[in-house]
Amino acid sequence: MDWWNVRETAQVWGVSERSVRNYCAEGRVPGAVRNGKEWQIPADAEKPERLNKRQTLPNTLPERLRFEKDAGIKGGIYHHVQVQLTYNSNHIEGSRLSEDQTRLIFETNTLGGTQVFVDDVLETANHFLCVDKVIDSYNRPLSEAFIKDLHRTLKNGTTDSRQDWFAVGEYKRIANEVGGKETTPPELVPGEMKALLQNYAALPNIGWDDIIRFHHDFEAIHPFQDGNGRIGRLILFKECLRAGIVPFIIADREKFLYYNGLAKWEESHEYLSETCRLMQDDFRAVLSYFGLKEGA
DSSP: OOEEOHHHHHHHHTSOHHHHHHHHHTTOSTTOEEETTEEEEETTOOOOOOOOGGGOOOOSHHHHHHHHHHHTOSSSHHHHHHHHHHHHHHHHTTOOOOHHHHHHHHHHSOOOSSOOOHHHHHHHHHHHHHHHHHHHTTTSOOOHHHHHHHHHHHHTTSTGGGSTTOOTTSOOSSOOEETTEEOOOGGGHHHHHHHHHHHHHTOSSOOHHHHHHHHHHHHHHOOSSSOHHHHHHHHHHHHHHHHTOOOOOOOGGGHHHHHHHHHTTTTOTHHHHHHHHHHHHHHHHHHHHTTOOSOO
16 A cells, blocks of 8 residues: 655645644544654545534543544544553553554554463453543542442453452452552551542542542552552543543653652652653643643
8 A cells, every 4th residue: 555644645635734634633534544643644545525513523632532432533632542541551560562562452452473461461451441431431520439440340351350369349358568668458448448539529629739649649548459550540530631631641651750759749749740740741742733722
């Protein structure tokens, strides 16, 4: 197959390069694929027709995510969030799948011929389902049932789920540590989670500091036997959407800053907050690329 780049396509179609990128990002050019920051367009692709008013795409992030998910649009911001949130969050927790392998699972439900671990693949596919749950429920108040459902979805079918001592979708039964620090004992987890959620729900207007604090407190409790980091970061994304705050994805390359921020919380909340701000700036660039506004 012959391919055009954005500049060549713009010349042939008689439109701006920005228009071509928007057509591709909106999933309106069949066969167009993104290679890094550049689009490759099939040479036989036809210029999409103009959208009329009834076909206008949602211009707020939560509704665009839901629209692209339901419509099965490829190459848009929903596609980006699925791959980047899943890859980075899993990699922080030790997944051995590469970003390209993660993308391949999402796009084709297949995997290349390299050696892989079954649990890595299962948890990657399961994480995609978790992201969908976050998008579908972004504007609902955070609840214990929702958090447990995310965990049940993430760990479904894994080796852990077949262990008698591992409670899938339920709080931990065995004490655990994180970063060498003790976490909440199993017998105290239900009470502490209930208090955490009640205090959070009682806030009059949930803002940035509240969301970051909730994340730290959730990770300090470490309510599940495994999967706490990924569940916590999914909640971060959801609650930013609900509060109308630009969300963010903790990149694997910044995991040590992220861990350091969690560890130094009592010393200063700014370590964690600033790391998240850094990742938020990255996501602002993603919003700009896909023609979306902040604050909605």
